[in-house]
Amino acid sequence: MLNYGNDNKKAVKAKLDAQKIAFAPMMFQAAKTLRDLGILNYLLKNKKGADLQTVANAIGISVYGAKVLLEAGLSMELVYVENDIYKLTKTGYFIESDELTRVNMDFTHDVNYRGSFYLSDSIKEGRPAGLEVFGNWQSIYEGLSELPEDVKKSWFDFDHYYSDVAFTEVMEILFRNDTNKILDIGGNTGKFAIKCANYNSNNQITIMDLPGQIAVAEKNIAKAGLSDRIKTLKADLLNLSVSFPKAYNIIWMSQFLDCFSKDEILSLLQRAHDALDETGSLYILETYWDRQKYKASTYSLHAISLYFTNMANGNSQMYHSSDMTKLIEKANLKVVNEYDNIGVSHTLFEIKKK
The missing domain is CATH 1.10.10.10 (Winged helix-like DNA-binding domain superfamily/Winged helix DNA-binding domain)
Structure with a gap:
């Protein structure tokens, strides 16, 4: 309730x-x-x-x-x-x-401001109508590599600000056991995979994402000298016929599921369920608006939901944690551990098969 x-x-x-x-x-x-x-x-x-x-x-x-x-x-x-x-x-x-305020303000101005005029169209039509100010794509992720440089910079600065501190804090949790094979679903620019590879030299990581994001990730991985340990897999994750590869100790989803509708999230969780073995774990790192310590964070997350509605894809948002746990249960999975106050405003769910 x-x-x-x-x-x-x-x-x-x-x-x-x-x-x-x-x-x-x-x-x-x-x-x-x-x-x-x-x-x-x-x-x-x-x-x-x-x-x-x-x-x-x-x-x-x-x-x-x-x-x-x-x-x-x-x-x-x-x-x-x-x-x-x-x-x-x-x-x-x-x-x-304040760096957080600067990142949020630049993200609002460069990525969202012009397109926000079309928010009502996005609501009525169920699509990111504001995205048309930048290009003719169905989602911002398709055109991310083609956005104007200032817009792209503000988008990545925003994305990385929220994830960078969180990535550092979750390393100890992820690697408390003998983990050596990680599947990073929606790995974006490869930051998390590179962090894992540098944290533990025994890890083998595979990033699964759209071709445009994989191209950027591969450049960053090569620059870091980690091409022998971080592999990539191009995939349209909205294609329900695309299954996740098996034989990974960990399936990782960070700031990823908020990019999808509830029905799409359920499909992704069901595919994660099918890919997990009996001892494997799915980790979901997200920012839930009801789990925030400060009102400023809740306010920000409610505003960011409008970015998803109007600019990103037209059907996702920053979710309430109960939205996610209900979908996890529906996918025949269970949350075995919860870690709040990770990074700026994240919660980490550790999930296994029921």
């Missing part, structure tokens, strides 16, 4: 929040401009603050430009003003200096 939130807010605060939503796209651009022009950085370095003229001169813009941006910053609480002197707030500090 789902329970979350309440309606205890006073009307004045509710109306203020409604205006924040109404003007959110414009204020987002103002915040990004304050960051990108260096205004927030200037105030960060000058703790005592500065007046409009000083800020404008330092940044090389008109006083008018500095004025409208900083006044927008007042309402966003990025800055405050005392006796005509503008100073940075804690929120302004995070917009300027």
Whole structure:
């Protein structure tokens, strides 16, 4: 049973929040401009603050430009003003200096912003209508290697930020037993496989993914000097006739199942079930919005679901953990261990056959 939130807010605060939503796209651009022009950085370095003229001169813009941006910053609480002197707030500090916030903001701006105009079409038609601003693909994964360089960079920076710390933390869990053969389903650029190979020299890893992702992974694997230990297998995982190869101790899925609908996830789990032997384990690393320690994480994950709806594929999302556990049970599998608070916001499920 789902329970979350309440309606205890006073009307004045509710109306203020409604205006924040109404003007959110414009204020987002103002915040990004304050960051990108260096205004927030200037105030960060000058703790005592500065007046409009000083800020404008330092940044090389008109006083008018500095004025409208900083006044927008007042309402966003990025800055405050005392006796005509503008100073940075804690929120302004995070917009300027926090890596997570920077990655999320760039991902929103470069990957999602233009396409977000078509969200209602995506909802009504069950397809990523916003993706058409970049190309004619059924999913963003088909066109990932062909996206404009700035868009591609923001997409990978976003993807890797969330996974990199988590990958480091799961190594000890994965290799507590005598593991030596790993099947990485949806291995993307090969980061996890390379991490495994460097962590334990006895491992043999196979990455299974779309041809475009495999091409990128193979370059990264060769650069790391690991082509003899990391193999690749090109596959369209949405093709229900594509089975998973057997004889692996571990089947690994990281930030992968959120890219699929529930029906598609069930098919992938059933194929994992068929590939597992009696002692093998399936590991799923995902970010579930109900498992978050902080409201900021839950808010972010709800927003990221809209990326999946409008830009990625039109039918997936950041799931509630019960959505996943029900599908795991339906695939005749069982969760034997759960590890929360992995990396930024992940949960690791260790799964075996029933």
